[in-house]
Amino acid sequence: MAGDRPSVRRGEYASRGDYHRVLDEAWDYRPTYLAKMAAVRRHLDTLPPGTRVLDAGCGEGVLVQDYAGRLDIEGVDLNCSGDRIRTGSVTALPWPGGAFEQVLCLDVLEHLAFGEQDAALSEIFRVLRPCGIALLSVPNLAHLQSRAHFLLTGRLIRTASPVKHPGDRPAGEYLALARSAGFDVVRRRGIFPTVPVLTALVRRHPVSLQWLHAALTRAIPVPGWCFLNLIWLRKPAAAAGRSA
Numbered sequence: 194m195a196g197d198r199p200s201v202r203r204g205e206y207a208s209r210g211d212y213h214r215v216l217d218e219a220w221d222y223r224p225t226y227l228a229k230m231a232a233v234r235r236h237l238d239t240l241p242p243g244t245r246v247l248d249a250g251c252g253e254g255v256l257v258q259d260y261a262g263r264l265d266i267e268g269v270d271l272n273c274s275g276d277r278i279r280t281g282s283v284t285a286l287p288w289p290g291g292a293f294e295q296v297l298c299l300d301v302l303e304h305l306a307f308g309e310q311d312a313a314l315s316e317i318f319r320v321l322r323p324c325g326i327a328l329l330s331v332p333n334l335a336h337l338q339s340r341a342h343f344l345l346t347g348r349l350i351r352t353a354s355p356v357k358h359p360g361d362r363p364a365g366e367y368l369a370l371a372r373s374a375g376f377d378v379v380r381r382r383g384i385f386p387t388v389p390v391l392t393a394l395v396r397r398h399p400v401s402l403q404w405l406h407a408a409l410t411r412a413i414p415v416p417g418w419c420f421l422n423l424i425w426l427r428k429p430a431a432a433a434g435r436s437a
Contacts, residue, residue, distance in 0.1 A: 200275035202253075211253050221396040224406035225421050228384045229330050230255075232423055233299065236328055240264060240295065247293045249283045249317060250301030284312040290319050296327040302367065303332055303358040310360050310367075314374035318428055327376065327426040335363035337418035338387035352420070364422040376426035383419025384410055 205212075216223050237260055240246070244264050248256050251268030257277050260266050268278040269286060281287045283301060296317050302310050317327050332352035333339075339350040351361050368378055385395075386409050395402045395409075416422050 201273065201280070203272040206253055206272050211255070213252055213255050218400045221399050223399040224395065224403045225385050227403070228407065228410065229299070229421060229423065232382065232384070233297065233328065233330075237264065244295060245293045246295045246297065247286075247288070247320060248297045248299070249286065249313075250298060250304075251278060254278045256297065284309050284316060286316045286320050288320050291322045292320050294322055294325050296321055296325070298327060299330045300332070302329065303352065303360050303362070305360045307360050307362075310370055311374065314370055314376070318374045318376060318432070321428045323428055323430045323432055325428045326379075327428070329367070329371070329422075329424045329426065331364060331367045331422055331424065332358070332361070333364035333383075333417070333420060333422050334361045335365070335417065336385075336387045336420045337413075337415075338389050338392050340418075341389055364416060364424075367422070367424065371424065371426050375428065375432055377429055378424065379427045380423075380425035381416045382423040383414055383416035384421040384423065386410065386413040386415060386418040387420050388413070 216226070233256065237246070237256070242263055246260070246264050246266040248254070248266065248268040251257055251270050251273070253273055254268045254275065254277065257266050257268040261277055266277065269281045269283070270278060271280065271282055274280040279287055283298065284305070298313070298317060302313060305313060321327060334349050334352060342348065342350050352358055353361070368381070371378060385406055388409060391405065391409065395406050410419070
């Protein structure tokens with residue numbers, strides 16, 4: 194378990210503070226972020242008390258802070274450190290093999306270069322115990338509006354600028370990377386199918402039209418059409434020898 198450490202913030206966490214806890218009402222990603230966090234919390238709430246959990250790329254550590262009293266949870270991030278949060282990279286996790294029963298990696302892989310994504314998934318695989326679960330969230334470069342845009346222009350719509358999301362991919366490519374790392378894909382869920390016109394309205398009015406965001410997700414739960422994908426992965430029992 195991590196000991197008491199002074200809190201350190203760098204980069205956007207130094208300039209923007211706890212922006213994942215105190216949400217900007219003008220943030221166009223706000224409804225998707227809230228839906229994602231609600232799904233992740235439902236997952237964590239099902240875990241037995243004391244379950245060993247790693248939040249890889251945890252940012253300010255919102256989930257680490259909120260679940261520290263119930264789960265044996267730690268975090269790691271390049272730009273934050275503190276109680277239960279270590280400074281480190283998801284491509285070189287500072288724990289031994291098989292240290293965790295569950296790993297979260299939420300909105301992280303797209304921030305890595307293509308060549309680093311394999312390393313991150315291999316590290317997550319390594320620190321998981323056999324039969325452990327990794328829960329990823331990744332934006333989907335091939336969401337519905339992006340596909341429509343491609344038909345008209347020959348170009349997909351990036352989920353953010355190349356500087357912020359250098360590793361932007363269609364969700365299916367993340368699935369292939371996970372399988373290559375040794376994982377079994379056990380579940381996949383989409384959040385926010387990007388229906389043209391309606392998508393623009395929701396992003397311009399993320400608070401007042403949050404209901405529409407939720408309604409679209411309920412009505413068209415097609416992961417390949419959704420802006421964000423949640424992916425549950427399992428490390429096979431036979432992979433015990435690959436944890437070291």
